[in-house]
Amino acid sequence: MPRALLVILDGCADRPVKELGNKTPLEVAIKPAIDRLTADGSCGLMDVISPGIRPGSDVAHLAIFGYDPYKYYPGRGPLEALGAGIPLNPGDVAFRANVATVNDELIVVDRRGGRYIGADEAREIEEIINNEVLPILKSKYGIDAIYKQTVEHRGVLVLRGAVSPNVSDTDPHVVGARVAEARALSEDAKVTASYVNEFTRLVYEKLSRARFNDKRRREGKVPINMVLLRGAGSLRKFEPLSSKYKIKPAIIAGVALIRGIGVALGMEAINVENYVGSKDDDFNSAFHAAAEALKNHDFVFLHVKPTDSMSHDGDARGKVMIIERVDAGLRRFIEEAPGDTYIFITCDHATPITVRDHTGDPVPFMAWGPDVMRDEVTKFSERDCARGFWNRIKGIDVMNIIANYLGAIEKFGE
Amino acid sequence: MPRALLVILDGCADRPVKELGNKTPLEVAIKPAIDRLTADGSCGLMDVISPGIRPGSDVAHLAIFGYDPYKYYPGRGPLEALGAGIPLNPGDVAFRANVATVNDELIVVDRRGGRYIGADEAREIEEIINNEVLPILKSKYGIDAIYKQTVEHRGVLVLRGAVSPNVSDTDPHVVGARVAEARALSEDAKVTASYVNEFTRLVYEKLSRARFNDKRRREGKVPINMVLLRGAGSLRKFEPLSSKYKIKPAIIAGVALIRGIGVALGMEAINVENYVGSKDDDFNSAFHAAAEALKNHDFVFLHVKPTDSMSHDGDARGKVMIIERVDAGLRRFIEEAPGDTYIFITCDHATPITVRDHTGDPVPFMAWGPDVMRDEVTKFSERDCARGFWNRIKGIDVMNIIANYLGAIEKFGE
Numbered sequence: 001m002p003r004a005l006l007v008i009l010d011g012c013a014d015r016p017v018k019e020l021g022n023k024t025p026l027e028v029a030i031k032p033a034i035d036r037l038t039a040d041g042s043c044g045l046m047d048v049i050s051p052g053i054r055p056g057s058d059v060a061h062l063a064i065f066g067y068d069p070y071k072y073y074p075g076r077g078p079l080e081a082l083g084a085g086i087p088l089n090p091g092d093v094a095f096r097a098n099v100a101t102v103n104d105e106l107i108v109v110d111r112r113g114g115r116y117i118g119a120d121e122a123r124e125i126e127e128i129i130n131n132e133v134l135p136i137l138k139s140k141y142g143i144d145a146i147y148k149q150t151v152e153h154r155g156v157l158v159l160r161g162a163v164s165p166n167v168s169d170t171d172p173h174v175v176g177a178r179v180a181e182a183r184a185l186s187e188d189a190k191v192t193a194s195y196v197n198e199f200t201r202l203v204y205e206k207l208s209r210a211r212f213n214d215k216r217r218r219e220g221k222v223p224i225n226m227v228l229l230r231g232a233g234s235l236r237k238f239e240p241l242s243s244k245y246k247i248k249p250a251i252i253a254g255v256a257l258i259r260g261i262g263v264a265l266g267m268e269a270i271n272v273e274n275y276v277g278s279k280d281d282d283f284n285s286a287f288h289a290a291a292e293a294l295k296n297h298d299f300v301f302l303h304v305k306p307t308d309s310m311s312h313d314g315d316a317r318g319k320v321m322i323i324e325r326v327d328a329g330l331r332r333f334i335e336e337a338p339g340d341t342y343i344f345i346t347c348d349h350a351t352p353i354t355v356r357d358h359t360g361d362p363v364p365f366m367a368w369g370p371d372v373m374r375d376e377v378t379k380f381s382e383r384d385c386a387r388g389f390w391n392r393i394k395g396i397d398v399m400n401i402i403a404n405y406l407g408a409i410e411k412f413g414e
Numbered sequence: 415m416p417r418a419l420l421v422i423l424d425g426c427a428d429r430p431v432k433e434l435g436n437k438t439p440l441e442v443a444i445k446p447a448i449d450r451l452t453a454d455g456s457c458g459l460m461d462v463i464s465p466g467i468r469p470g471s472d473v474a475h476l477a478i479f480g481y482d483p484y485k486y487y488p489g490r491g492p493l494e495a496l497g498a499g500i501p502l503n504p505g506d507v508a509f510r511a512n513v514a515t516v517n518d519e520l521i522v523v524d525r526r527g528g529r530y531i532g533a534d535e536a537r538e539i540e541e542i543i544n545n546e547v548l549p550i551l552k553s554k555y556g557i558d559a560i561y562k563q564t565v566e567h568r569g570v571l572v573l574r575g576a577v578s579p580n581v582s583d584t585d586p587h588v589v590g591a592r593v594a595e596a597r598a599l600s601e602d603a604k605v606t607a608s609y610v611n612e613f614t615r616l617v618y619e620k621l622s623r624a625r626f627n628d629k630r631r632r633e634g635k636v637p638i639n640m641v642l643l644r645g646a647g648s649l650r651k652f653e654p655l656s657s658k659y660k661i662k663p664a665i666i667a668g669v670a671l672i673r674g675i676g677v678a679l680g681m682e683a684i685n686v687e688n689y690v691g692s693k694d695d696d697f698n699s700a701f702h703a704a705a706e707a708l709k710n711h712d713f714v715f716l717h718v719k720p721t722d723s724m725s726h727d728g729d730a731r732g733k734v735m736i737i738e739r740v741d742a743g744l745r746r747f748i749e750e751a752p753g754d755t756y757i758f759i760t761c762d763h764a765t766p767i768t769v770r771d772h773t774g775d776p777v778p779f780m781a782w783g784p785d786v787m788r789d790e791v792t793k794f795s796e797r798d799c800a801r802g803f804w805n806r807i808k809g810i811d812v813m814n815i816i817a818n819y820l821g822a823i824e825k826f827g828e
Contacts, residue, residue: 371766371768373430373796374797375797390465391800392806394465397466400466403466404466404468404774407769412467412468412469412487413469413483
């Protein structure tokens with residue numbers, strides 16, 4: 001069976017940028033490898049969800065992996081957990097968390113605990129909650145739990161056992177309001193709501209007395225004495241990619257959230273040194289690892305993050321440079337990959353330099369391989385791909401198109 | 415009212431073929447009539463189901479006739495019956511059947527009765543079942559039934575009356591297992607399950623004693639003493655094409671399955687001599703019959719089979735030749751058809767020469783007629799049509815597009 005590489009250039013699609021002579025970064029970047037594949041292969045435009053819809057990277061990746069996000073999007077709690085590297089089982093309930101400051105009537109004074117908390121403080125908060133709060137709740141409710149601080153004031157709480165995601169937030173979402181009581185939104189969520197409310201009380205009690213807060217008070221900072229919970233959700237039972245498309249899949253992604261989604265869908269995560277989703281990512285190593293992985297997988301997914309980050313920073317030249325460095329990595333891949341490898345390149349959404357955020361613009365799509373139709377498009381860009389053979393596809397079509405070339409999926413009918 | 419011809423070139427869409435200079439059969443075939451229509455008309459690509467999905471011909475034709483196969487696909491039993499020329503009413507239950515060899519404990523020794531059974535044997539099996547088994551069951555259950563041997567070891571059993579398709583298979587699907595008891599999968603299927611189980615017992619009793627088995631034993635062949643049933647299904651109630659699209663439709667198809675689907679949808683089947691779905695099909699006669707039929711129908715569907723067969727055989731030159739012979743037939747049609755005739759040409763799926771099986775690639779689509787928009791495409795092929803006016807449509811859109819030109823269907827809203 002042949003094999004396939006799918007490269008997602010995160011947020012790479014763009015709009016004309018004045019600084020680049022009213023061209024897009026893809027139009028000005030010098031990328032001989034990508035453009036050689038483009039000239040030999042066929043292109044199109046892709047609506048990741050549908051025209052104009054602005055997807056988050058999480059939603060976009062669900063769609064591209066073939067799982068309708070309108071059906072499968074589990075909300076932010078579970079995605080925060082996956083992003084934090086906490087493996088989730090269907091049935092686990094995950095909440096997004098904010099460490100916060102409340103007064104002695106539990107009125108929220110600061111929803112973000114002064115926002116910038118130190119690494120030592122984060123570690124101490126995790127230790128107190130995991131060692132002093134959660135064991136008490138475990139002995140009372142029989143529910144296993146993990147708390148993890150992620151970035152700055154943000155964290156995640158995961159419950160495992162006889163739990164339900166149908167509980168309301170304890171985060172009142174505004175300063176000046178009291179921490180909310182979690183309410184059960186369905187009959188089976190009563191125990192979970194009680195658990196959460198007792199969590200609120202215990203966290204306040206234990207954090208208020210924590211040593212790091214003495215230090216904060218001495219430094220004139222507000223104490224961190226509350227964890228606000230919101231966005232409870234559970235992963236749905238996914239049919240794994242391996243059975244859905246009859247492939248053995250692997251994922252290379254520096255960004256924990258994307259890797260977490262891949263793992264939840266049954267992909268084997270391959271770690272690459274110096275590939276963490278930063279602007280210094282080592283694309284040569286990532287593409288080398290992809291070529292290696294294709295020796296014992298038939299589908300490898302490779303995620304490129306900094307194209308998106310450069311756009312969020314409004315750095316057009318930086319984005320061009322990232323594209324050119326990706327191209328060098330791809331050149332290496334082409335030399336090293338098995339001969340029967342198909343290559344697909346697209347984006348999870350546009351992040352135009354001028355907008356500095358995700359937009360719902362269509363993104364370019366390219367397919368290359370032994371028997372892929374060759375069209376007249378010779379350059380991988382938003383405008384060029386619009387004239388290609390694939391015309392216009394959707395994110396949800398990508399894996400079917402790939403599986404169609406791999407020849408593994410069964411016919412519908414006879 | 416104007417009229418329309420829809421030509422389906424079965425499996426004609428392809429991928430580049432080395433032997434044809436990396437072109438597709440449609441790109442190299444000399445087809446002046448088709449290409450003249452193309453130059454005058456407008457083109458697009460069509461996803462028969464959706465991008466990448468590999469349809470069987472049955473599923474593809476349901477979609478193209480406007481019936482969502484995810485809703486209307488009845489399973490293989492009913493389609494096998496339609497293919498065998500047994501007209502089905504909604505409510506009839508059809509099973510696929512295998513003649514097989516079992517030992518005296520009803521353990522399956524050969525699921526296909528040695529596979530190659532002779533025409534005489536097939537006739538004798540049909541006679542025994544229809545004359546000695548089914549009448550006994552009719553008098554006991556009041557259920558009408560027909561058994562027909564189709565190709566080699568395959569057959570079909572159709573039940574009519576107070577029957578239900580919700581019964582499990584008697585075919586254990588593996589050698590070495592006992593013939594399964596049919597189980598009722600719903601309350602209303604109990605009688606049908608009893609019927610099927612008594613069918614199993616009677617078939618074993620009657621076939622075991624059949625004369626042709628004496629002969630087989632003398633020749634050292636395994637006896638054929640069982641009929642294994644599977645894939646019970648019923649046609650759903652279809653709204654006939656005539657009321658769905660306000661047309662009077664006819665079908666010309668050599669392949670019994672396609673003709674059967676057409677008849678089930680209310681199309682009048684027109685028989686054409688030497689047009690049986692083989693590589694020697696007489697396209698001149700078929701197109702002549704289509705032109706004649708348009709004198710008293712306003713929609714004629716013409717199915718061309720051997721484009722698909724040549725691909726299954728990996729015969730690129732043969733496929734080109736079939737396309738050229740179809741073109742000659744179409745030339746005749748253009749001369750003979752009434753002046754207000756629209757012509758639509760497309761495929762039910764791709765069957766690439768390199769794959770020798772159906773794939774989920776998009777297929778070319780062409781519309782021609784007095785007031786059809788003319789675009790810049792001058793050649794009917796996969797790549798050329800990608801640049802056309804219609805852009806990208808789905809199989810389920812075809813009949814609506816046709817009915818839109820015929821002007822017969824009602825507005826949605828006012």
